[in-house]
Amino acid sequence: MTAVPLVSLPESSDPTRSPRADKRERILDAAIKVFARHGYHGSRISDIAREAGIAYGLVYHYFKNKEEILASIFEQRWGVFLEALEGIASEETPAEQQLFSVAALILNAYRLRPDWVKVLVIEIQRSARFAEPGQLRAFGQFFDVVGRIIRRGQERGELRGDLDPRIACTAFVGALELSITSLVLRLVEVDDAGSGGGEYYENLARTVVDIFLHGLAAEGARA
Amino acid sequence: MTAVPLVSLPESSDPTRSPRADKRERILDAAIKVFARHGYHGSRISDIAREAGIAYGLVYHYFKNKEEILASIFEQRWGVFLEALEGIASEETPAEQQLFSVAALILNAYRLRPDWVKVLVIEIQRSARFAEPGQLRAFGQFFDVVGRIIRRGQERGELRGDLDPRIACTAFVGALELSITSLVLRLVEVDDAGSGGGEYYENLARTVVDIFLHGLAAEGARA
Amino acid sequence: MTAVPLVSLPESSDPTRSPRADKRERILDAAIKVFARHGYHGSRISDIAREAGIAYGLVYHYFKNKEEILASIFEQRWGVFLEALEGIASEETPAEQQLFSVAALILNAYRLRPDWVKVLVIEIQRSARFAEPGQLRAFGQFFDVVGRIIRRGQERGELRGDLDPRIACTAFVGALELSITSLVLRLVEVDDAGSGGGEYYENLARTVVDIFLHGLAAEGARA
Amino acid sequence: MTAVPLVSLPESSDPTRSPRADKRERILDAAIKVFARHGYHGSRISDIAREAGIAYGLVYHYFKNKEEILASIFEQRWGVFLEALEGIASEETPAEQQLFSVAALILNAYRLRPDWVKVLVIEIQRSARFAEPGQLRAFGQFFDVVGRIIRRGQERGELRGDLDPRIACTAFVGALELSITSLVLRLVEVDDAGSGGGEYYENLARTVVDIFLHGLAAEGARA
């Protein structure tokens, strides 16, 4: 199996950026951490500032208010993620390979930046701004891309054509999503913590894709 | 296929209960609605009271404080759900049938009481009390039960034995979960809105179980 | 000269009012005092609350925010004042008598409730709401009424017809206004403080009306 | 009638001044504008800086703090005004002529620099420093000078001696003051806006002095 395409997920500031953009970024990084821990409403600006190592008043030099911080997180992080996803979808590889890449992308994003994913998934959908069409459409794009992969696989005869691709899409993403959530929430024990979780995630991606493609039923059980 | 075991999900108050228990229940119902909409931290006691149609001071006759409301929600609603789940697991039916029952249980719970599920899944894990072992164990119980169904299926040779049952379990539940979330968030268009969504949910459950058991890959594609 | 019509200027709460209205009134009374002393922007909600003898949080039970307090002051106090003014204008007495009544009304209002006048005149015109047509119109009404008195006097031949009634109106009111301001600011010494200032104000009203009607020029000096 | 002595009211910087004094002046000009619009407390240093077209940090090179800006405004602007007033009072012309000159001075000051007058009259009296004897005395000087003109006119027999000169003084100034305020607030319609308001102000000064000296009462109406 080919190398898994990884998203580049910069956290520390890029030295080529302007100092202003850099500080903005530091605040966003801090905000993501704090929001992931306590939720948007449960987080105080002062928590974010402390996490970023700055005075809280400074936050207001860079962001109009708390809500704008959340919106900025969404715009920046989601874009990074969606771009990587589009890259996978545009490859000319079999559906199975593409789905594995998507799984790896999602799992790696969650493994490397669990806070990003938590905030993107949980907080944003509850914010007032999320009601705006722009944001919802952004989420929809995600399903569009995965749905496109599945539909193309159906057209090529690689995937069963008798199943609704939209359901297949959400089932696939949901399987990945909860797999990682349960890891994050420690509902499942991971043994190889020493390896940074990498092996477990590798196995997880393979297993989920395997189940998703070939089913959990024993050989010859297909109805 | 046998009848789907449904959880009884009472919302309006049971007339056999004491007036006190009745009022308590009304507050919990209201709190679930409000928490689901704005999150725990984003909800005010006065919002809950207004939703329940009572004065906000009265809330404190029935609950010590805001946090206790959340804890009560968890205890009551989760218990109802887990009990139904145990019922399914203890049946002596094939794994496929059991998994379909679980899917129907979860989907129906989400369909009929989406607020319950949102609060149980999103809010509780973030509350302070959730850190307490009791609550975490409760969530774990859920995975335990589904895991047990899968393991038993593997032992009986109905399900593939080469896959980690814990991963299979979370993948299965996650597939169901996001399928409904995307419905709730309107990320997916449902055509038969006229039927109250019942048909779509029926099909959804069947499709998810189908994919989960037999895979999305086209016939003969199993590696 | 007939008795001077006085405005009834209740400050202490009317016992026939509801307790709620009563408390609201107490807050408005306190706010007027504080605004008059430090200006709207220079006043803190906590100052108002302390002056009213309540916790500052309670202010927000009765008013949405600070600005609404100012608006309420305007609506209530200005109405009281304008009503008294209309009463004078509708009398069938000579212009001289009416103008004296107006002078007495304004001076008494200022003498008895200097804070009302300061806030109505100085703060309101600077508030954002004042830009709204409604408020400006309210101020305009005041000039309308006094202007009407003067015009009627001109028509009856009691007052000179060769002078712009609008200018006469503002000159008259301005004369009264600064007379009292200088008192309030202690730019002028008042001797009979013992009498509560009543005599001085009586003389002031008479003198201003005298100058305004008959001029300061010595006998026979009219050009 | 002789020429009206006008105050020279420089706004743009005097090129003979040092660059430092020039920048200081620009800040003061900006501050006056902003204070007149929103009041001292309602104005931010950054508003002043933006109005002056400089960085807000620079304000602190020229002024110790916000309050010193207000004090500087008072010292400079008030001195200019008082000097012109003294010039009028020291002339050996009839009281009527002097009063007309004073009216013209005040009206022109208001017409040309309404912001100056607003700030001098409204803000300064409320500032902490105003409580200091120096500032209060400064205001008193104004009344002293006008009072001196009136008293001299009384002594010469040009003005009635039976009226309190202090009251006459404040009434006169107040008449002028409100006449212009009502213009500024657009409470009165001015027709000749095309002429820059000059004609209206000319007429206004004449009318106010006329009323003030000869009264509004119709011929022969003096009691």
Added chain:
DNA sequence: CATGAATGAGAATTCATTCAT
């Protein structure tokens, strides 16, 4: 001189919780 990032005291506002009625 000039700039604007950085700081943090201070004020407005919110809302959980208490309590008199």
Added chain:
DNA sequence: GATGAATGAATTCTCATTCAT
């Protein structure tokens, strides 16, 4: 029980002032 007035701690947000560049 029921109500909503009252309290004040906690939080968001503002802005005067300082200071590194």
